[in-house]
C-alpha cells in the first residue's frame with residue numbers, strides 16, 4: 437500500500453500506510469496506537485507527536501492547498 441500523508445484543512449497530518457514507522461530524533465520507534473494515525477501540526481497536542489484534537493480548541497487555521505500536478509496557474513497570494 438502506498439503511504440499517503442494528507443494535510444488536513446485546519447488540522448493534523450493524516451498518515452495512511454501499513455508500512456509506515458514513526459521514529460524520534462534518535463531513531464527510536466513510537467508505538468502507533470491505531471492506523472491510520474494523525475500527527476499534530478498545530479503544536480498544541482498534549483500527546484505529541486500525535487494529534488489529540490486540541491487544534492479544534494485553539495481554532496488552528498492552516499488551509500494552504502497544494503497546486504494540482506500539471507497546473508501551471510500561479511497561486512493567488
Ligand code: FES
Nearest residue numbers: 476477478487490
Ligand atoms: S493538529 Fe491536532 S492537536 Fe495539533
